[in-house]
Amino acid sequence: MSTTVEKIKEIESEMARTQKNKATSFHLGQLKAKLAKLKRELLTPSSGGGGGGGAGFDVARTGVASIGFIGFPSVGKSTLMSRLTGQHSEAAAYEFTTLTSVPGQVMYNGAPLQMIDLPGIIEGAKDGRGRGRQVIAVAKTCHLIFIVLDVNKPLTDKRVIESELEGFGIRINKEPPNITFKKKDKGGLNITSTVPLTHIDHDEIKAVMSEYRINSADIAIRCDATVDDLIDILEARSRSYIPVIYVLNKIDAISIEELDLLYRIPNAVPISSEHGWNVDELMEVMWEKLKLCNAIHRSIVEQFKTAIVYGKSVKHQPQRVGLSHELADEDIVTIMKR
C-alpha cells in the first residue's frame, strides 16, 4: 500500500505526462478529482497524515474578527504584532524566533480585533514540513490573513506562500465559483451554463462528478469555470475563502523608486514594522477587507428587537428606536436582542 503522499505524487506525475485534448479530458478530469480527494485526506487529522487541525496552535478567539499573520521566517511578523497590538511577541534576527501562536488585540473603529502572530512557514509547509500545517490551519479559520513579505527578498516568495495556502484549501481574495448543483435520483447530468465555457468541457465535468459518485444532477454554471472551480464546489466543506493583504515589510531598507513599484501590486500595503511607517494605511485597508459593518449588521438585524440610544440623533435621552433610526456621530447605542 502506498501512502497518500505517494499516491498524490503518482497522480501528479501522470497528469504532467498527459497532454490535454479531447481524447484525454475525461481521464484528466478523473485525475484532478482523485487528487483533490487525496489532498483532503492528507489534511484531515484522523487520516494519520496528522496535524491538520491546528492542535496546539489554535488560540481562544476573542473580538469580532481574527487576523492571522503568515510568512517566511524573519520577515517581521512579530515586530508588526508588537507594533499593532502592544502585545509583546519576541522578535529577533534569527529564523523561527516565534514557535507558537501569539494572540493580541487591537481596537479599531470601536471594534475589538484579534491578531494572531504565527511561526514562520517554509516551502512544503502544507505537506508537513516544520509545523507548517498547524500554522496554516490556524490561518484557515481567520477572517483575514496578512501575508507578510520582506521587500528585500524576491517576489517569488509571494507565489510560494500563496501556493502553500491554496494547497491547504484556502482561497485567497476570491469568491466561491458561481456553480450550483442539485443531485437527482435519475436522469444523468444536465449541465447548463450562462457563459461560454472555455476551460472545461462536458466530458471533464462528467468525469469529476462521477469521481464524486454523482451521476444524476442539474448543474448550473454561471462563470467561465475551470475544473478546479468545479472541484472547489464539490469540496466546499474543506475550502475557506479568505481575504488577504500582502504586507510588504521593511520598506525602510529600499529606495523611493523601488517603493513606487511595490504600490502596483494588488492588495498590497508597504510598511515598516520597525519604524511604524504606513501602518495607518494597513489598518484602513484591513478594515475595508474585513467588511465588518456588514458582518456585524447581518447578525444584528436577525436578532434585533429594539435599541436604546443616547446622543444627538434622539430628542429624549435615552430613547427607544427601531432599525430604521439614523444614528449621529458619537451616539451611544445599546441593542436589545430578541
Ligand SMILES: Nc1nc2c(ncn2[C@@H]2O[C@H](COP(=O)(O)OP(=O)(O)OP(=O)(O)O)[C@@H](O)[C@H]2O)c(=O)[nH]1
Ligand atoms: N529594517 C527592518 N527590519 C525589520 C523590520 N521589521 C522587522 N525587522 C527585523 O527583522 C528581523 C526579524 O523580525 P521578526 O519580527 O522576529 O520576524 P518574524 O517574521 O516574526 O520571524 P519568525 O518568528 O522567526 O518567523 C528582526 O531582526 C527585526 O528587527 C522593518 O520594518 N525594517
Ligand SMILES: [K+]
Ligand atoms: K525572527
Ligand SMILES: [Mg+2]
Ligand atoms: Mg516571529
